[in-house]
Amino acid sequence: MDPLTKPSSSLFEVYLRLRPAAASAGDRFLDVEEPEQLDGCPNHITIKPPENDRRKRAVERFAFTRVFEEECGQLDIFKGTQVMPLIEGVLGDEGKEGRDGLLATLGMTGSGKSHTILGSKSQRGLTQMALDVLFQNIGDLIVDTTDSSSVFPSIAAADVSEAKMFPAPLYLDSMHGDGAQANSRAQTPALDGTSFLSVKSRHLPRVSTMPSHPSVEDLAVDVDQTAEYAIVVSMFEVYNDRIYDLLTGASQNSKSTANRRRALLFKPTEQSPDRKQVAGLKKIICGNIEEALMVLETGLMERKVTGTGSNAVSSRSHGFFCIEVKKRHRATKGPWASSTLTICDLAGSERARNAKTAGETLAEAGKINESLMYLGQCMQMQADNQEGSKQNVVPFRQCKLTELLFSNSFPSSSHHAHIHHQHPRRPQKAIMIVTADPHGDFNATSQILRYSALAREVTVPRIPSATSAIQVGNTIVHARPGTSASERHPQGPSTTNNRSETPLSTTTNEELTAALDEINRLHESVDVLQLQLREERSRRRAAEKSWRAAEDYLVDMEQQLRDELCAEFEERLAALQRTYRGAWDEEADRNDERVDRKIELLTQSTTTGTAPDGNGERERESELASRIDVLEDENDALRRQVKLLERAAQQAVSPSKTQTLPVRKTRVLKAKKWRMEDDPFDSS
Numbered sequence: 001m002d003p004l005t006k007p008s009s010s011l012f013e014v015y016l017r018l019r020p021a022a023a024s025a026g027d028r029f030l031d032v033e034e035p036e037q038l039d040g041c042p043n044h045i046t047i048k049p050p051e052n053d054r055r056k057r058a059v060e061r062f063a064f065t066r067v068f069e070e071e072c073g074q075l076d077i078f079k080g081t082q083v084m085p086l087i088e089g090v091l092g093d094e095g096k097e098g099r100d101g102l103l104a105t106l107g108m109t110g111s112g113k114s115h116t117i118l119g120s121k122s123q124r125g126l127t128q129m130a131l132d133v134l135f136q137n138i139g140d141l142i143v144d145t146t147d148s149s150s151v152f153p154s155i156a157a158a159d160v161s162e163a164k165m166f167p168a169p170l171y172l173d174s175m176h177g178d179g180a181q182a183n184s185r186a187q188t189p190a191l192d193g194t195s196f197l198s199v200k201s202r203h204l205p206r207v208s209t210m211p212s213h214p215s216v217e218d219l220a221v222d223v224d225q226t227a228e229y230a231i232v233v234s235m236f237e238v239y240n241d242r243i244y245d246l247l248t249g250a251s252q253n254s255k256s257t258a259n260r261r262r263a264l265l266f267k268p269t270e271q272s273p274d275r276k277q278v279a280g281l282k283k284i285i286c287g288n289i290e291e292a293l294m295v296l297e298t299g300l301m302e303r304k305v306t307g308t309g310s311n312a313v314s315s316r317s318h319g320f321f322c323i324e325v326k327k328r329h330r331a332t333k334g335p336w337a338s339s340t341l342t343i344c345d346l347a348g349s350e351r352a353r354n355a356k357t358a359g360e361t362l363a364e365a366g367k368i369n370e371s372l373m374y375l376g377q378c379m380q381m382q383a384d385n386q387e388g389s390k391q392n393v394v395p396f397r398q399c400k401l402t403e404l405l406f407s408n409s410f411p412s413s414s415h416h417a418h419i420h421h422q423h424p425r426r427p428q429k430a431i432m433i434v435t436a437d438p439h440g441d442f443n444a445t446s447q448i449l450r451y452s453a454l455a456r457e458v459t460v461p462r463i464p465s466a467t468s469a470i471q472v473g474n475t476i477v478h479a480r481p482g483t484s485a486s487e488r489h490p491q492g493p494s495t496t497n498n499r500s501e502t503p504l505s506t507t508t509n510e511e512l513t514a515a516l517d518e519i520n521r522l523h524e525s526v527d528v529l530q531l532q533l534r535e536e537r538s539r540r541r542a543a544e545k546s547w548r549a550a551e552d553y554l555v556d557m558e559q560q561l562r563d564e565l566c567a568e569f570e571e572r573l574a575a576l577q578r579t580y581r582g583a584w585d586e587e588a589d590r591n592d593e594r595v596d597r598k599i600e601l602l603t604q605s606t607t608t609g610t611a612p613d614g615n616g617e618r619e620r621e622s623e624l625a626s627r628i629d630v631l632e633d634e635n636d637a638l639r640r641q642v643k644l645l646e647r648a649a650q651q652a653v654s655p656s657k658t659q660t661l662p663v664r665k666t667r668v669l670k671a672k673k674w675r676m677e678d679d680p681f682d683s684s
């Protein structure tokens, strides 16, 4: 088998498109090989370093599904890259669900990705042509969402991606019209003749001024004649590893906080548990090609485009244009099935040195290069899987871009499909168009070709030790480093196809070439890692700052809490003191009252002098007895007090005086012990 023959299980068909030389073109470093068959298409290229390259690098040979040379136009690419079968797949066979399709471009900045996908002022891109082919071939089978009230809601209800759906006339009017209808966003609008033509576009080019060349009028695809169709367009971009809807009109209304761009999630939804969806996109049902083109232009205006040193209108994000084909049986009006043609215009990889980018743009470039590096890893893994018997997992979960590109490339779990009474979906069919400038940056282009090509053949010598080099003499090994082991472990056994004899000096040169290639590759990895490091550092600084702010906030909070608690306790203490003082005063009043009453009783009985009768007399006696006890106690207490006072008074006087002055005899009130017999009130 030709070592460069593509095995059939590849996830992508990979095409190479070469762009015409720009005015400031350098030397051409890329040659297209003649096809092996007379009527065949070229599919092999070789790259050799430019003449003035001092590194004397090896010649590399790459295989693609097909190579398109500079003179190939947009229509050649459209026809030659199997976009038509991709569209047919999305439309689905008769009575069957369609199959998702992906069309993406990859290449250095300025190599012609956007030109291929979106065209230019004078030529249409693959996206416009694909839309035209779809609308033309569906023809009358397209449903009219404007005159039937039940079609629009049934399509919106069948959507599994939590989308917000609008008919194109209403959407376009709200975005570019006079705004009269902007506030009447009903989910099922009565489009009372609101026509697309009535749109008063403020910023958009008119459809009549958009290019109509190349025409795709004569291109026919098979359409299921038993079905009716609806075309739904949505657009989003991956910018700094986040997904943003391109149809919200956020940039036009940037002053309004409500419309500020919010990142969306790529996740399995409730109605689509086995397939991830970009959830919450705005989706527009388009009834004809003009509406679809206007929606496309609206989204493109939103897309982040900034000029860099390498390309005046460089795409700073990966753009995704999704054409969803909804299909149901025309007669039975069964459930809507849906398949999507996703067209992706990747941002270009670039070298910071060439692009003269700085600040935010440099950081963007870092993110772009990082995501493209992960994409390269996935594609490399795909190529390795086809080379070897062992199937490695394609590491597509490393960033949003590879997740979006590869998630649907594998069969969906039949378990989920079974639960939802569905057939497992077929994996998407994918096409990658690699764009390259044969007169551009050799290093960057060769790097992209290395990981995107379906297979690769390169003269990489073993790097022998000095002794083995002498022993081996002047033997050079031609290996296939597409089997990457030989490249990564150049000292190991090589998978040699051909052997040829060359002088030792050539061997040494090629060793050096391989080493320089490796150094180059490492330099680029270092560039990316440095960018990542810088970003990590700034993230860490931001985290530390917010941590310190949080600490300060906590200290303030603690102090505030303490103050509040202190004030509360003081308040409670004062309240308690008031309560106890009140109780104390009440008790004292009660005591006074009791004493007053007793005295009153005593006075009364003394003044009246009436002889009480039997019971009353005994009560009075006991009362008097207790009164006497109280008075005696008081008397004792007073006596003790008097003694104490006297003693204190004596101590206060000087000792000499104490000696001279005669001690005054203290008069102690000697109370006579009260006895009942002595009671003056006792009349008996």
Ligand SMILES: Nc1ncnc2c1ncn2[C@@H]1O[C@H](COP(=O)(O)OP(=O)(O)OP(=O)(O)O)[C@@H](O)[C@H]1O
Binding pocket: 018, 019, 020, 107, 108, 109, 110, 111, 112, 113, 114, 115, 116, 120, 311, 313, 314, 315, 316, 346, 347, 348, 349, 435
């Ligand atoms: N095949 C082609 N024929 C004619 N002009 C081309 C072709 N390819 C690219 N160009 C022109 O080269 C310029 C840069 O191309 P384009 O913007 O498509 O590059 P890109 O790869 O998308 O760059 P970036 O990644 O920076 O967005 C544009 O002016 C475009 O019209």
